[in-house]
Amino acid sequence: MTKTKDSKTEHIILDAAKRxxxxxxxxxxxxxxxxxxxxxxxxxxxxxxxSKQLLFEAVFKNAFALLAPQLNSILNDExxxxxxxxxxxxxxxxxxxxxxxLPTFIIQELNRNPDFVLxxxxxxxxxxxxxxxxxxxxxxxEGILKPIKAEQLFINIxxxxxxxxxxxxxxxxxxxxxxxxxxxxxxxxxxxxxDFIINSIKA
Amino acid sequence: MTKTKDSKTEHIILDAAKRxxxxxxxxxxxxxxxxxxxxxxxxxxxxxxxSKQLLFEAVFKNAFALLAPQLNSILNDExxxxxxxxxxxxxxxxxxxxxxxLPTFIIQELNRNPDFVLxxxxxxxxxxxxxxxxxxxxxxxEGILKPIKAEQLFINIxxxxxxxxxxxxxxxxxxxxxxxxxxxxxxxxxxxxxDFIINSIKA
DNA sequence: ATATTTGTCAACCATATGGTTAAACTGAAT
DNA sequence: ATTCAGTTTAACCATATGGTTGACAAATAT
Numbered sequence: 001m002t003k004t005k006d007s008k009t010e011h012i013i014l015d016a017a018k019r020x021x022x023x024x025x026x027x028x029x030x031x032x033x034x035x036x037x038x039x040x041x042x043x044x045x046x047x048x049x050x051s052k053q054l055l056f057e058a059v060f061k062n063a064f065a066l067l068a069p070q071l072n073s074i075l076n077d078e079x080x081x082x083x084x085x086x087x088x089x090x091x092x093x094x095x096x097x098x099x100x101x102l103p104t105f106i107i108q109e110l111n112r113n114p115d116f117v118l119x120x121x122x123x124x125x126x127x128x129x130x131x132x133x134x135x136x137x138x139x140x141x142e143g144i145l146k147p148i149k150a151e152q153l154f155i156n157i158x159x160x161x162x163x164x165x166x167x168x169x170x171x172x173x174x175x176x177x178x179x180x181x182x183x184x185x186x187x188x189x190x191x192x193x194x195d196f197i198i199n200s201i202k203a
Numbered sequence: 204m205t206k207t208k209d210s211k212t213e214h215i216i217l218d219a220a221k222r223x224x225x226x227x228x229x230x231x232x233x234x235x236x237x238x239x240x241x242x243x244x245x246x247x248x249x250x251x252x253x254s255k256q257l258l259f260e261a262v263f264k265n266a267f268a269l270l271a272p273q274l275n276s277i278l279n280d281e282x283x284x285x286x287x288x289x290x291x292x293x294x295x296x297x298x299x300x301x302x303x304x305l306p307t308f309i310i311q312e313l314n315r316n317p318d319f320v321l322x323x324x325x326x327x328x329x330x331x332x333x334x335x336x337x338x339x340x341x342x343x344x345e346g347i348l349k350p351i352k353a354e355q356l357f358i359n360i361x362x363x364x365x366x367x368x369x370x371x372x373x374x375x376x377x378x379x380x381x382x383x384x385x386x387x388x389x390x391x392x393x394x395x396x397x398d399f400i401i402n403s404i405k406a
Numbered sequence: 407a408t409a410t411t412t413g414t415c416a417a418c419c420a421t422a423t424g425g426t427t428a429a430a431c432t433g434a435a436t
Numbered sequence: 437a438t439t440c441a442g443t444t445t446a447a448c449c450a451t452a453t454g455g456t457t458g459a460c461a462a463a464t465a466t
Contacts, residue, residue, distance in 0.1 A: 007412095007413085009204035009413080009414090012283075013252075015206065015328075024230070024315075025230060025315070026231075027228060027230035027231035028229075028315065029226070029451070030454090031453075031454060031455085032452090032453075032454090040414085040415095041414060041415050041416080042415095042455090043415065043416085043456080043457090044414065044415085044453085045454095045455095045457085046455060046456080047412095047413075047414080050247050050455095051454080051455080052453095052454065052455090053218035071377070076256075093248070094257070104310075104314055105371070107307075107370050107373060108307075108311050108314075110370075110372040110373055111307055111369075111372060112227075112228070112231065115374040117372050117373065117375075117376045118376075120376070121376055127377050128377070129377055129379065130379075132207050135317065135408075146327055146402075147412080148399075149391075149395075151378050151380075152388070152391070152392065152395050152399075153386060154377070154378065155366070155367055155374060155378070155388075155392075156399060158362050158366065158377075159362045159365075159370075160363065160372070161365065162357055162366065163254040163358070163361065163366045163369075164358055164361075164362065165315075165360035165364065166310060166314075166366075166369060166370075167310050167362075167365070167369075168314075168363070169310075169313040169314060169317040169320050170309070170310060170313055170320065170362070170456085171294045171358060172320075172462090173320045173321075173323070173324055173329075173350075174274070174330050174331070174332055174357070174361075175332050175358070176331065176333075177354075178320065184353070185354060185358075187357065188352075188355070189358075192352075192355050193359075193372070194212060196351075196355075196359060196403050199349075199401070199402070199404075200399050200400070200402040200403035201399075201402075207466080210442090210443085212444090213458050233423070233424090234417095234423075234425085235422090235423075235424095243444085244444060244446080245424090245425090246425085246426080246427090246444075246445070246446085247443095247444070247445090249423095249425060249426080250443075250444080254424080254425080255424065255425090257424095267426095272410085289412060292429085388459085
């Protein structure tokens with residue numbers, strides 16, 4: 001503890017802002033609503049975070065920092081590709097079930113402002129595919145996997161895991177199920193998705 | 204032509220609104236910006252569409268009506284599952300490459316207002332999974348496909364095809380490629396994705 | 407005890423924004 | 437030429453919104 005005030009209020013604000021921003025997005029969120037959510041005066045938001053933009057960025061970075069390690073686990077772990085896929089699929093779905101707004105929030109805001117991702121890229125710990133690429137090539141050469149481009153496989157893994165959360169209203173409507181059935185479907189995907197992928201790529 | 208004015212201005216407005224709403228979303232869009240985009244007085248927007256909400260709904264329904272038939276092709280066509288998957292994957296990616304904002308827009312706005320999907324569900328031509336379900340069960344019984352739940356397969360098909368467009372800024376950053384390389388990657392997916400799915404489900 | 411910094415609040419401000427109005431223009435029908 | 441419905445515009449309006457200020461309280465330091 002060198003200097004960290006870490007005032008309680010500051011944390012309460014960030015927490016309230018998280019809820020509001022993740023529900024409504026930057027454009028839909030109102031400073032007053034965040035203040036109400038935090039049960040605090042609106043001026044406090046500016047006292048601690050200066051502006052809506054900066055408060056938003058604090059929330060965003062926070063959210064991103066939560067997601068990045070999840071993805072790094074599949075990109076940089078030491079286990080075999082199959083193990084990684086099984087672990088990731090199960091862990092990721094568990095994780096997001098606890099934070100269902102996270103992926104939608106990040107994807108939505110990144111689309112709104114694509115330059116934003118450049119700032120993230122600077123940071124250490126930003127997910128990078130290089131190591132994964134090498135591993136895939138090795139396992140293909142060893143005959144464990146069928147030939148596939150690491151990039152495509154990675155996109156597929158992300159897509160199969162993340163998409164259901166991002167598109168849940170659409171899926172619920174098309175498949176014609178309620179929240180409860182959807183939850184079950186997602187729960188089943190913890191193994192379904194891994195099997196689906198492995199099935200496809202195993203030699 | 205019973206009564207259809209279909210005034211040119213009305214169309215110009217809808218077109219401008221499409222561009223602005225699909226870029227910025229309902230909350231981020233400004234009526235003035237739409238008016239500027241249409242090179243027209245702001246009052247015209249209200250003259251033809253009454254309110255921002257109604258103009259937005261016109262745009263949204265329009266967008267949805269464009270997407271729905273694409274999905275129906277995989278749900279209701281007469282061809283075999285494998286054919287459907289190959290056709291859909293190729294057609295859908297071609298289609299969206301021409302309208303890259305469509306899926307993001309629809310998903311984003313549906314998340315903002317999940318009740319909205321209920322109104323869509325009423326309409327005829329709303330994608331429905333029932334027929335597809337039966338077909339999958341038949342092909343499984345015939346030994347053409349490995350056992351899989353139709354719902355999960357459908358989600359997987361949607362995910363693999365749609366996700367790259369929705370999450371493009373994220374993917375470009377992780378895979379570390381520029382717009383051109385991303386385009387190529389997506390182009391490759393026209394066959395890659397179909398192969399990936401078929402590989403996994405074929406008995 | 408006193409001064410100083412830090413935190414909190416109600417009231418306020420400038421501007422942006424969705425929406426309205428009343429007048430003017432247009433072009434076809436009479 | 438006049439009328440009239442439909443169209444277009446500039447000027448407005450009410451409200452919402454991000455942000456600021458100055459007074460005051462509560463810690464913290466001297």
